[in-house]
Amino acid sequence: MAAAQAAWLAISQPFDGRRGNDEHVAFRRYGHVVAALHFSRDAIHLQRVESLSPGAGGFLAFLRRIIALAAEHGLAIRGNARAFATPEAPQPDQxxxxxxxxGAGFVVGDGPLFPVAYTPDPGRAATRDPGEVADVGDKLPAHGRGAR
Structure with a gap:
């Protein structure tokens, strides 16, 4: 866990822009995405993920990097895929x-919380290309909203 969290801190930057009612959440920026992640012994927990440039491909790039990070450290990824309105995307698209x-390989449960889970294949972790995500388009999602 500590190594994965350290790797996340090394590839992301602090983001001090206030996001909605989440002033207590520590967001970090990775490209065009801001994310609040929690690291446990066995998983990376996506607390909240938001795109700063909807439609620019930032969400897909973020997913690719988090999948590679999880594979590298033998961790699962968990969260909830809940679309919500933000100034950048006032019309969420669940x-x-x-x-x-x-499309990125997550198992997605039913609403209203839409739990998401990703478990890297341990046999492929060492050889997996960080860009290897099912091609669902570089514009996904247009609203760029993620787990909470």
């Missing part, structure tokens, strides 16, 4: 968000 996670 169906597209669920399709984005599913």
């Amino acid at each position: 169906a597209r968000l669920v399709a984005s996670y599913a």
Whole structure:
């Protein structure tokens, strides 16, 4: 866990922009995405993920990097795929968000929370290309919203 968290801190930057009612959440920026992650002994927990540039491919790049990080450290990824309105995307698209996670190899449960889970294949962790995610388009999701 400590190594995975250290790796996340090394590839992301602090983000001090206030996001909605989440002033207590410590967001970090990775490319065009801000994310609040929690690291446990066996998983990376996606607390909240938001795109700062919806439609620019930042969410997919973030998923690719988190999947590679999880594979490298033998961790699962867990969260909830809940689309919500933000200033950058006032019209959330839940169906597209669920399709984005599913296309990236996550198992997605039913609503209203839409739990998501990803478990890297331990046999492929060492050889997996960080960009190896099912091609669901570089524009996914248009609203760029993630787990909470």
